[in-house]
Amino acid sequence: MAVSYKAVGWNRQKRIYDGVVLAGVLSYLGLFVGSGIVLDAQATLETLLIRGLGTCAFLLLTIILSIGPLARLDDRFLPLLYNRRHLGVTMSVVALAHGVLSLVQFHAFGDLNPLVSVLVSPGRWEGVAGFPFQPLGLAALVILLLMAATSHDFWLANLTAPTWKRLHMLVYVAWALLVLHVALGALYGERHPALVAVLAVAVAWVLLVHGAGALRERRLDPDSVPGARDFVRVCPVDAIPENRARIVSLSGERVALFRYDGKVSAISNVCQHQNGPLGEGCVLDGLVTCPWHGYQYRPHDGTSPPPYAEKVPTFRVRIVDGVVEVHPRPLPAGTPVEPARIPGHPPTEATP
Amino acid sequence: MIRPLRTRHRRTVAALWIVVPALLAWALLSRPPQPRMDDLPAWRGEATPAGHPRRVAGTPFELDGVRAEAAVFSRGVERHLRLRLLERSVAPDLLAYWTAGAGKDGGDGLPADATLLGRVPGTREIVWRLPADGGSIVLYSLAHQRRVASGALPTGSAGESRGGEPRGGEES
The missing domain is CATH 2.102.10.10 (Rieske [2Fe-2S] iron-sulphur domain)
Known part of the structure; x- marks a missing residue:
């Protein structure tokens, strides 16, 4: 709680939370890039970083989307909910780094503006096969950055909680776009069944915990006494x-x-x-x-x-x-x- | 109050349950098969007389646009192309395509029926199995979106048998 504007209301719990998140992200990237150097001699450092940042952001988004329903289902997950906002901002920063590196790697050295180049990249817009996956990632990134920019009590107070909530429910749109971004992008070239299985399990997990959470919420909303006028x-x-x-x-x-x-x-x-x-x-x-x-x-x-x-x-x-x-x-x-x-x-x- | 928000959330989750798995399955199942060369015969010194590759008459042949050693070999009904560039191409991401026509169709782009054979590995030798007898080979720069070289593939019966067998690495 705060009675005046503060950029971040730091306390011990938030520092520990953020420290664990930062260490986790850096460890993941280190392991991903390190094992990539050993296992894939063809991959360059930029490519490994792009892949590592992308998978890290998707993993973080999967965790973030799981925290809400898990906390509703079991009180022991409430500590994760406490500072979920910082986790979301971290995820957006990692996703932004993935996007910027990809933009530099694949679109920065042509005649076109890199962002225009993303939108006109080769592909077939009329069907799923060959659909350009990069605009999907760009659209998801715009949503995630908008959410990160408004992840502050200042915006929560000024937009009011219901409006702010509606805005942040766009995370589900971003998630769906990113699932397609991965399926039509990374998994278009990399055909190992394990990669498909990992994506399918992540999608199924998010849908299952949200389904369980939604069912629980629905049970709490019986319409047994609608419109009662007396005690x-x-x-x-x-x-x-x-x-x-x-x-x-x-x-x-x-x-x-x-x-x-x-x-x-x-x-x-x-x-x-x-x-x-x-x-x-x-x-x-x-x-x-x-x-x-x-x-x-x-x-x-x-x-x-x-x-x-x-x-x-x-x-x-x-x-x-x-x-x-x-x-x-x-x-x-x-x-x-x-x-x-x-x-x-x-x-x-x-x-x- | 937030009951409408909760209702909207439930409906969103219900929509995601239907839309996301369907789109994911559609995206994964719509992926075209990747051409692979895993089933190329192991030709390095262990060829048997029955399966021995034979150089097709008319090879080696030349490509216009780049200096290269190119030869076509036959083994039964199969046709294989051995290619080695003699100069390093300035075009990055050079890809080799096979086309049934003369290789001049499509202007500076690719003919409509072009079939990807694989990536040209610089000046290293490479062997591909061809989809059919005859036709042409087109080397295409993915980065520059233009044709770099092309050449008609020799067709006909096998000529000499030894000394010209494919040696190159197999693209997979």
Whole structure:
């Protein structure tokens, strides 16, 4: 969280994360180029670098696309999600290096502008066989660079989270373009079955984890109480673990019911930062803490503690016969709501 | 709120499930077969009388556009071309094509029926199996997109048998 503009909000976790990513990228490139020199005497250093950077970028993109659904399926992947943004920027830089080297190697010494040369490179546009693969890679690179340029809370705040999310969903378009870029490019000449198998496994993996994640999300969005106008019985109060939440879907949106200090409060499940699932977080020091990036909100009014200013909508809540009931109409973000007290629990100190 | 975003995400994933595997399979299956010369006979000194290559009458022959040693050999119905450039070509990425015609079709480009034989390895000797008897050979610069040399291939029956057998490395 930050109350003013910072280029990068460094902390220990981010430094470790970035150090591991950088070491991983350099190690991969070193191994790729080193083994290439030994195994392929015909390949030049530039060619090995182009191939190494390209495969590294695709591998990173596969990992990045896997982190989101994996974190939804298993909490142990949440640490990877924390600094995924830096991983994405790293991937874009590696992809840019691949693109620039390819441009220099194959297009820089002719009469045409190199970028024009990429777009008019020989190929058959009317079919898949012989389709020019380089424009596909260029289009994907443009998307990745646009995403990298807007991978900052400055843009997130100014574009608003939904718009920013829509923009960054273009990563799936970039991914599809890159799959074709590889299939029609590198695999057009290199016919070893192992290379085809590696690409097929990577594609299948991304599709499988996203399919599993989408199915899980769909189960969380039942349309059981659409358009309810009065309090809705949700669950027994004992079904909510202490300092954790239960997520329910009301009137088409998700609400997180937090149990803490003998009380229950209901706030929107959507974090203001990157729309993270607040209900999958926990209550730390009396504050609801988002599992993605640690943004915090007071459970009774959905407001971040000073000096921060983020707010999420709140919901009226009550407990009747040991069952939690929530009013489905959201109150304006930051509206204080009296928490429902759990019978049999003594009142504690004032809400922070 | 973000439920519409989640719905859009689910639909995107569903579309990717259909589109990406289909395009990937289509791209991989649409790759044309690569001509390979793996099945060239091992001719270096172990030729048997029955499978011995014989030089086709009319060889060696000349290419216009480049100084080269070129000869055609036969073994049964197979025809093989042995080629060695006597000068280093200034054109990079020099490729050899076979065409059934006289080799002059297509202007400075390639004839429509040109079949790739392989890469010309500088001044090193190379042997290719020809698709058919006769026709022409065209040397084409991929980088310059133009014809560098061509020559009609001799046709007819085999002439002398020994001393001119192909020795060159086999392109694969």
